[in-house]
Amino acid sequence: MIESTDYWSLLYVFVLAAFIGLGVIRRVSRLLHTPLMSITNAISGIAVIGSIIVTGGDYPTGIRIMGAIALFASMTNIVSGFLITDRMLKMFKADRKPKPDDKS
Amino acid sequence: MNTAIVQLSYLVATVLFIFALHWMNAPLTARKGVFAGVGAMILAIGATWIQPDIVHHGWIVLAIIAGILVGVPLSMVPLTAVPQRTALSHAFGGLAAGLVGTAKYYLWFSEGPEQLTTFRMVAIIIEIILGYLTFTGSLMAAGKLQEVRWIPQRPVTYPLQNLTNVGLLGLASVVGVALTLNPTAAWAPALFPVVILLALVFGVLLIIPIGGADMPTVIAILNSYAGLAAVAMGFVLDNKLLITAGALDGASGLILAIIMCKAMNRSFLNVLFGAFGQTQQAKTEGSQKVYKEETIEGGGQVLEQANLVVIIPGYGMAVAQAQHKVRELYDQLKKRGVSVKFAIHPVAGRMPGHMNVLLAEANIPYTDLVEMDEINSDMPQCDVALVVGANDVVNPAARSDKTSPIYGMPIIDADKARTVFAIKRSKNPGFAGIDNELYFSERTWMLFGDAKNVVGELVKQLSGSAVH
Numbered sequence: 001m002i003e004s005t006d007y008w009s010l011l012y013v014f015v016l017a018a019f020i021g022l023g024v025i026r027r028v029s030r031l032l033h034t035p036l037m038s039i040t041n042a043i044s045g046i047a048v049i050g051s052i053i054v055t056g057g058d059y060p061t062g063i064r065i066m067g068a069i070a071l072f073a074s075m076t077n078i079v080s081g082f083l084i085t086d087r088m089l090k091m092f093k094a095d096r097k098p099k100p101d102d103k104s
Numbered sequence: 105m106n107t108a109i110v111q112l113s114y115l116v117a118t119v120l121f122i123f124a125l126h127w128m129n130a131p132l133t134a135r136k137g138v139f140a141g142v143g144a145m146i147l148a149i150g151a152t153w154i155q156p157d158i159v160h161h162g163w164i165v166l167a168i169i170a171g172i173l174v175g176v177p178l179s180m181v182p183l184t185a186v187p188q189r190t191a192l193s194h195a196f197g198g199l200a201a202g203l204v205g206t207a208k209y210y211l212w213f214s215e216g217p218e219q220l221t222t223f224r225m226v227a228i229i230i231e232i233i234l235g236y237l238t239f240t241g242s243l244m245a246a247g248k249l250q251e252v253r254w255i256p257q258r259p260v261t262y263p264l265q266n267l268t269n270v271g272l273l274g275l276a277s278v279v280g281v282a283l284t285l286n287p288t289a290a291w292a293p294a295l296f297p298v299v300i301l302l303a304l305v306f307g308v309l310l311i312i313p314i315g316g317a318d319m320p321t322v323i324a325i326l327n328s329y330a331g332l333a334a335v336a337m338g339f340v341l342d343n344k345l346l347i348t349a350g351a352l353d354g355a356s357g358l359i360l361a362i363i364m365c366k367a368m369n370r371s372f373l374n375v376l377f378g379a380f381g382q383t384q385q386a387k388t389e390g391s392q393k394v395y396k397e398e399t400i401e402g403g404g405q406v407l408e409q410a411n412l413v414v415i416i417p418g419y420g421m422a423v424a425q426a427q428h429k430v431r432e433l434y435d436q437l438k439k440r441g442v443s444v445k446f447a448i449h450p451v452a453g454r455m456p457g458h459m460n461v462l463l464a465e466a467n468i469p470y471t472d473l474v475e476m477d478e479i480n481s482d483m484p485q486c487d488v489a490l491v492v493g494a495n496d497v498v499n500p501a502a503r504s505d506k507t508s509p510i511y512g513m514p515i516i517d518a519d520k521a522r523t524v525f526a527i528k529r530s531k532n533p534g535f536a537g538i539d540n541e542l543y544f545s546e547r548t549w550m551l552f553g554d555a556k557n558v559v560g561e562l563v564k565q566l567s568g569s570a571v572h
Binding site: 007010013014017018020021022024025026027028029030031032033034035036037038039040041042043044045046047048049050051052053054055056057058059060062063064066067068069070071072073074075076077078079080081082083084085086087088089090091092093094095 | 118121122124125126128129130131132134135137138141142144145148149152153155157158159160161163164166167168170171172174175176178179180181183186189190193194196197199200201203204206207208210211214215223323324327330331333334335337338339340341342343344345346347348349350351352353354355356357358359360363448450455456457458460461464465467469470471473475
């Protein structure tokens with residue numbers, strides 16, 4: 001258990017990650033904004049980490065029930081988010097005829 | 105050693121998440137992004153699970169299995185229902201963040217009050233307010249999109265509404281500050297649920313006044329909140345992967361919300377507190393104007409002789425389930441050497457990019473889906489603009505009529521095409537309750553009827569006249 005948190009480094013990580021996010025997302029094709037949203041749904045399932053810690057720790061039952069519900073909710077997001085993103089992306093075709101991938 | 109493995113896995117997961125989003129920049133690489141994301145998530149779950157603090161595995165397995173059992177069917181919904189699925193997913197994300205924050209607070213209160221530092225308390229309060237308001241707000245949004253009977257579709261407004269909402273949020277913040285200053289006071293555990301309750305109510309009240317036309321923006325904003333709630337959880341748990349992944353998610357929601365706002369020429373505050381479509385009175389002065397109707401035969405002939413046809417789809421096309429008939433029309437025209445493009449307005453559909461997915465499902469190559477900004481320069485060369493189920497996004501009043509509520513909204517310049525065919529179910533105005541000048545223009549001919557039937561008739565007309 002870490003006794004004292006290094007708040008400043010956490011805040012740096014947040015600010016830098018937010019800027020990377022803005023830079024990367026800005027370049028996402030407008031064609032794919034719906035799949036983008038569903039893949040970020042899946043990524044927001046990262047709350048699974050906190051849920052596992054709360055569910056699996058040696059804690060009172062009430063605490064762990066909250067953790068288990070959170071874990072269920074996060075897992076639902078991960079599974080449905082990635083599956084539906086892939087399902088949608090498979091529909092995007094450049095042409096009806098099969099064509100070798102453009103290497104650009 | 106164990107810590108090193110865990111931290112290294114988290115670091116690799118962060119990199120993979122960034123690549124997952126990076127690869128979404130083009131349809132050719134996008135599926136690679138999904139695999140990167142899945143890999144990152146498996147690493148994150150595995151690294152967390154092997155930590156020595158985790159001793160109860162049965163519950164984890166059960167919760168994961170339950171999540172899979174619900175997640176798989178949720179991924180198979182029809183594409184018209186993707187907006188509500190997305191909203192539901194934000195609700196789950198918000199709930200998870202809220203619950204973990206709540207659990208952590210009570211745990212530390214009873215087992216390690218010294219852990220409740222001011223920094224952590226601030227993070228916990230932000231986490232639960234964002235988490236729970238996203239939970240109920242997204243459920244409301246999902247309900248509105250799904251058209252659940254007991255959730256009003258139309259914006260609900262009442263006097264002092266904005267004041268009530270701001271006051272509620274202010275009250276939650278005040279209680280939050282009191283808790284932050286006295287996290288271990290005897291009354292603190294009793295006051296904590298008050299913040300939760302206020303956040304839950306605020307989420308509902310925030311969405312009640314928002315109408316259907318603003319849903320794409322609202323979904324994007326809620327996406328951002330769900331991400332920021334995960335960031336707050338990262339601060340609470342001192343976990344950098346939560347912070348980076350949450351920040352990526354928050355950034356994505358923010359950018360999409362900005363794009364949606366620009367596409368409607370509105371501001372965030374206006375969307376959240378404006379109650380669009382409520383103040384607009386239906387004008388009756390347009391009653392003398394007459395539509396010019398065109399027959400299917402005539403329409404078919406004009407389409408056949410065109411060089412460039414631009415189809416402008418709106419959500420009405422999806423409601424009428426006409427995508428596949430539109431694809432057949434596209435095929436018929438292509439066979440005759442007519443160049444066919446689809447003009448996609450950013451808010452066509454019910455969430456960002458929705459129309460592209462609906463057309464891709466109907467097997468229309470994405471290379472023929474053109475963004476508004478790009479197609480507008482080609483509109484004067486366009487022989488026929490075919491409007492299918494779209495209304496406000498082609499309304500020239502957005503350019504010319506300063507009194508119109510949609511004035512200043514960027515539109516697809518359908519009125520600049522040589523001929524306009526507009527398919528319309530009835531003679532009623534569109535979503536925002538605004539009359540559309542385009543329909544009365546000299547160059548416009550109306551094709552009244554259900555979009556699926558009209559396009560189907562056009563296809564029949566064209567295939568009938570084909571020389572095989």
